[in-house]
Amino acid sequence: MxxxxxxxxxxxxxxxxxxxxxxxxxxxxxxxxxxxxxxxxxxxxxxxxxxxxxxxxxxxxxxxxxxxxxxxxxxxxxxxxxxxxxxxxxxxxxxxxxxxxxxxxxxxxxxxxxxxxxxxxxxxxxxxxxxxxxxxxxxxxxxxxxxxxxxxxxxxxxxxxxxxxxxxxxxxxxxxxxxxxxxxxxxxxxxxxxxxxxRGLAGVQIDVKGARGDLHSGLYGGGVQNAIHALVELLASFRDKEGTITVDGFYDDVRPATEEERGEYGKLGFDEEALKKELGVSELFGEPGYSHLERTWTRPTLEINGVFGGFSGEGIKTVLPAQAGAKITCRLVPDQDPDDIVQKLRSHIEKNKPAGVTVNITEFDKGKxxxxxxxxxxxxxxxxxxxxxxxxxxxxxxxxxxxxxxxxxxxxxxxxxxxxxxxxxxxxxxxxxxxxxxxxxxxxxxxxxxxxxxxxxxxxxxx
CATH class of the missing domain: 3.40.630.10 (Zn peptidases)
Structure with a gap:
């Protein structure tokens, strides 16, 4: 040469x-x-x-x-x-x-x-x-x-x-x-x-609203919905305990990695034990039946990126928060469409919305x-x-x-x-x-x- x-x-x-x-x-x-x-x-x-x-x-x-x-x-x-x-x-x-x-x-x-x-x-x-x-x-x-x-x-x-x-x-x-x-x-x-x-991307913010304002937990606790409890319940509905996403139709359009691809990934010699040590975690987590590389390269995700609401200062404040929210992003794989995924998130939220609150959804970054x-x-x-x-x-x-x-x-x-x-x-x-x-x-x-x-x-x- x-x-x-x-x-x-x-x-x-x-x-x-x-x-x-x-x-x-x-x-x-x-x-x-x-x-x-x-x-x-x-x-x-x-x-x-x-x-x-x-x-x-x-x-x-x-x-x-x-x-x-x-x-x-x-x-x-x-x-x-x-x-x-x-x-x-x-x-x-x-x-x-x-x-x-x-x-x-x-x-x-x-x-x-x-x-x-x-x-x-x-x-x-x-x-x-x-x-x-x-x-x-x-x-x-x-x-x-x-x-x-x-x-x-x-x-x-x-x-x-x-x-x-x-x-x-x-x-x-x-x-x-x-x-x-x-x-x-x-x-x-x-x-x-x-x-x-x-992978592609679809991001949303979920805002949960209950009463007009924060309420005294002694006067109203147990009788009025707490916005943070409602948010937590909603967020928990997105995935099961093993990390599989439970939104209806979320996986419908996923194009699986080929067996040849999966075989090539196995040849890379990726050390999951070394990764655990590097990250300081006792075990890796994700959708069953896939290696870490497959989970992070070829499978879609739904991750909660941030949660906000209520009182988080020093000490304690006995209130029922009226508002709470969370930011969520989904990493998408071929042939998923960001707009379709956001619509499925909207349908899931409407279906699983707890009683006593309203939920507003704001769309953010999208990429195929x-x-x-x-x-x-x-x-x-x-x-x-x-x-x-x-x-x-x-x-x-x-x-x-x-x-x-x-x-x-x-x-x-x-x-x-x-x-x-x-x-x-x-x-x-x-x-x-x-x-x-x-x-x-x-x-x-x-x-x-x-x-x-x-x-x-x-x-x-x-x-």
Whole structure:
């Protein structure tokens, strides 16, 4: 693989310069959820556009949306070759609590071969790797083995509210053969993984209301419904003692994992005993008949995320709370639909509503599940590139979490999605001291560069 040797030489020679550039990108506090950082969002988009231009890409634009802009670029001169749409995001999470950071979140610092900064792993570092991989190929080969388009948004950390409309309006501009996203993680240190599926999401808030106001428990206790008791009764009705969801029809549309998939998961050697020790729990819990990986990758969930109501201050207050509430999220699997699941939750709540209260339901985040067959040539090509660089077998995994825009890409553009990430679950993304292992930065650059050759061969030769 002469191209890999050339890439290795290039990345080795330019490592310090690349890290210095990445530090500039990471120094911009592009926090999409805070309106005070609107100027920083624009600055990050402009920085990225400049970086794409310097790398050799063309048709660069900062496309306006109703929120933060989308940065677009392309290079479309590989005649007869597939087109890759590279997606990522330049926005980051807030940094609170600031006092828990060991170094300033927007002043990047390398410690123990780890780059510490907000966005280092999620997702600026991984987006930057794709830019530098393209640049390296231009400098070592003068051209790319595939056509590429970049679509980098600034609202992923707030749920990508404006990207689906942007994608819908720009179908022709974004037309491609496969979508490549590096915003996920590896199976573990030195253990590369290609994620071929993600769970969807449906969230609701339940508000229970009893009397006009809190009541004296001596005067009214035993004679008027307590909103918290009613809420607890309702929440308990959602699952049985083994964790199976008891909402009518909840599992009707679940597409089971294939026996081949389940067999592959068994080969990963996942250590459930080690997980229990890491989490500090005496035993794992979940739907009977499934391993922990199957429960968290291929089965739907219903989880209570928060409960509120009544008096929780020091001492005791003898009242019957008039109001109580809870937040619930469901992780969904193919072929479940978020709107259908929310309707089934509504029906279950109406059917099981305790006497003496009214219940109001507010809908929140929704996202459809996503699945590309793991034997798809574009996914297998990614596995080969990982193995070539890391020198170990690639794991083919599903993710338990949700990236709603992935399902939107799948639905709107109808393309296979390859999730080839380089982060580790221990890297504190969304938390203080976010960092990126530079071993995976170094190897990831080479994996991406090699992948462009591998996917060219795989897709141009695939029927």
């Amino acid at each position: 002469d191209h890999l040797k050339e890439l290795d030489r290039h990345f080795s020679e330019h490592r310090e310069a690349h890290l210095a550039e990445l530090n500039d990108f990471l120094s911009i506090p592009s926090i999409s959820s805070l309106s005070g950082h609107k100027g920083d969002m624009r600055k990050a988009a402009e920085w990225l556009a400049g970086s794409l231009k310097a790398a050799g890409l063309e048709n660069i634009s900062i496309d306006e949306t109703s929120g933060q802009p989308v940065v677009y670029a392309d290079w479309l001169h590989a005649e007869g070759q597939p087109t890759l749409l590279i997606y990522g995001h330049y926005d980051v999470q807030p940094v609170d609590p600031l006092e828990l950071w060991d170094s300033a979140p927007f002043e990047p610092e390398v410690r123990d071969n780890k780059l510490y900064a907000r966005g280092a792993s999620d997702d600026k570092g991984q987006v930057f790797m794709h830019v530098k991989a393209v640049e390296a190929l231009f400098k070592t080969h003068g051209k790319l083995p595939v056509n590429v388009k970049f679509c980098i948004e600034g609202e992923e950390e707030i749920g990508s509210p404006n990207l689906p409309a942007y994608v819908e309006e720009n179908k022709d501009k974004l037309a491609a053969d496969v979508i490549v996203i590096s915003d996920t993680g590896m199976q573990g240190p030195g253990q590369p993984a290609v994620c071929y599926g993600l 599940p996503f699945l590309t067959p793991y034997d798809h040539p574009a996914i297998q090509a990614a596995g080969k590139s990982y193995e070539r660089v890391y020198q170990v077998p690639t794991a083919y995994t599903r993710g338990g979490g949700s990236i709603p825009i992935v399902a939107a890409f799948d639905e709107i553009l109808g393309l296979p999605v390859v999730l080839m990430g380089f982060g580790l679950s221990s890297e504190n993304f969304h938390a203080p001291n976010e960092h990126f292992h530079l071993e995976n930065f170094d190897k990831g650059l080479r994996v991406i560069g090699d992948y462009y050759f591998e996917v060219s061969s795989a897709l141009s030769g695939a029927e």
